[in-house]
Amino acid sequence: MSTEAAIKDLPDDAVVLELEDLVMHFGPVRAVDGVSLRLRRGQVMALVGESGSGKSTVGRCIVRLLEPTSGHVRIDGTDVTHLSRAALREHRRQVSIVFQDPAGSLNPRMLVGDVVAEPLRLQGRGLSRRDRQARVAEGLGRVGLRDEVARRYPHELSGGQRQRVSIARALMSDPTLLIADEPTSALDVSVQASVLNLLADLQRDIGFACLFITHDLSAVEYLADEIAVMYLGQLVEQGTRESIFARPSHPYTQALLSAAPVPDPVQQRSRRAVLLGDDIPSAMDPPSGCRFHTRCPVAVQRCVDEVPLLRRVGANTVACHLVQDDGSGPDVRVLGGPSRWTPAGLEDGVTQDTAPGTSPTRPQRSTG
Numbered sequence: 001m002s003t004e005a006a007i008k009d010l011p012d013d014a015v016v017l018e019l020e021d022l023v024m025h026f027g028p029v030r031a032v033d034g035v036s037l038r039l040r041r042g043q044v045m046a047l048v049g050e051s052g053s054g055k056s057t058v059g060r061c062i063v064r065l066l067e068p069t070s071g072h073v074r075i076d077g078t079d080v081t082h083l084s085r086a087a088l089r090e091h092r093r094q095v096s097i098v099f100q101d102p103a104g105s106l107n108p109r110m111l112v113g114d115v116v117a118e119p120l121r122l123q124g125r126g127l128s129r130r131d132r133q134a135r136v137a138e139g140l141g142r143v144g145l146r147d148e149v150a151r152r153y154p155h156e157l158s159g160g161q162r163q164r165v166s167i168a169r170a171l172m173s174d175p176t177l178l179i180a181d182e183p184t185s186a187l188d189v190s191v192q193a194s195v196l197n198l199l200a201d202l203q204r205d206i207g208f209a210c211l212f213i214t215h216d217l218s219a220v221e222y223l224a225d226e227i228a229v230m231y232l233g234q235l236v237e238q239g240t241r242e243s244i245f246a247r248p249s250h251p252y253t254q255a256l257l258s259a260a261p262v263p264d265p266v267q268q269r270s271r272r273a274v275l276l277g278d279d280i281p282s283a284m285d286p287p288s289g290c291r292f293h294t295r296c297p298v299a300v301q302r303c304v305d306e307v308p309l310l311r312r313v314g315a316n317t318v319a320c321h322l323v324q325d326d327g328s329g330p331d332v333r334v335l336g337g338p339s340r341w342t343p344a345g346l347e348d349g350v351t352q353d354t355a356p357g358t359s360p361t362r363p364q365r366s367t368g
């Protein structure tokens with residue numbers, strides 16, 4: 001089944017966000033290259049993948065800080081891909097974003113109260129000064145900050161407090177969708193958990209849908225209902241948190257998750273971390289066929305020649321030639337051997353000759 005068919009399974013009124021074949025190129029850089037997904041009302045979808053895989057670019061296309069090269073972004077059924085300036089204003093009420101670095105995303109010359117009130121002003125809501133102050137106090141209160149913070153400047157606050165201000169501002173317009181782009185990764189480890197807990201509580205209480213962009217797998221396990229995995233501008237696997245953690249099908253997902261502990265100690269003992277190294281190919285010249293083939297421990301010739309399509313496999317959608325329709329296929333975490341694999345055969349131009357649909361042979365291992 002194609003992604004197209006798979007994502008159509010959801011009833012329309014349950015869908016807040018729909019991306020259809022989203023493409024964002026920056027000149028020769030193919031940052032996002034055909035991403036389709038659907039996010040339900042009130043759900044949290046984690047978007048994961050290594051640095052440079054295109055996660056932030058997807059987020060910025062959704063809030064329309066970027067105008068996509070092609071494809072469609074729909075919010076509540078409305079196509080927002082190429083909105084006029086006036087229509088963007090309503091869009092920015094519906095969809096908010098929290099960035100990684102609160103220091104960079106808050107205007108240092110504005111008082112916190114004005115920062116938080118900005119969405120109200122931009123929407124031209126005719127509130128009296130008093131009502132506005134009351135709304136700001138309420139907004140700050142729900143992120144755990146006292147009213148008096150409104151009279152301070154962002155630089156007078158700690159990193160955690162500043163990120164709470166960013167969250168308060170983002171929620172001021174009662175968005176149906178929040179994009180949280182690595183909302184805790186720039187913070188001290190000691191405050192990351194409290195900001196994450198705050199986000200989780202707010203999401204549960206208010207019920208906005210959230211696209212949660214992160215590298216932090218424990219945060220994914222804690223917060224996400226759905227997980228979408230990106231590699232070099234494309235989705236390689238998507239599914240519920242339970243199914244992705246319990247049974248990741250794509251070798252790249254398996255490698256990403258291999259560092260995360262599994263609850264079953266027997267399973268845990270038979271697994272090992274798969275280190276993929278830093279040799280991520282350039283988004284300017286992505287590999288042929290499966291873009292992961294230059295790093296995939298179980299790649300075969302077909303992976304070089306043919307692009308694997310996303311298709312429904314059990315509870316997940318997966319793009320891999322070796323994953324069978326019943327979800328069986330290679331598990332790169334239990335292949336044994338040293339912890340670093342390189343597809344040496346492929347690098348030599350001699351691909352392993354495993355017929356698709358059969359259990360792959362053990363790939364050559366790097367000796368270095």
Ligand SMILES: Nc1ncnc2c1ncn2[C@@H]1O[C@H](COP(=O)(O)OP(=O)(O)OP(=O)(O)O)[C@@H](O)[C@H]1O
Pocket residue numbers: 026029030031049050051052053054055056057058283
């Ligand atoms: N404005 C831009 N101009 C040119 N290239 C860009 C621009 N923004 C992003 N890119 C490129 O697009 C690709 C995807 O970048 P993006 O920031 O979306 O990745 P990411 O998955 O968010 O990475 P990270 O985890 O490091 O935040 C990268 O190759 C990046 O260099």
Ligand code: SF4
Pocket residue numbers: 250251252290291292293294296297298299300303308319320321322323
């Ligand atoms: S087995 Fe082939 S198709 Fe599957 S992830 Fe590896 S390289 Fe891609």
Ligand SMILES: [Mg+2]
Pocket residue numbers: 055056057181
């Ligand atoms: Mg990013």
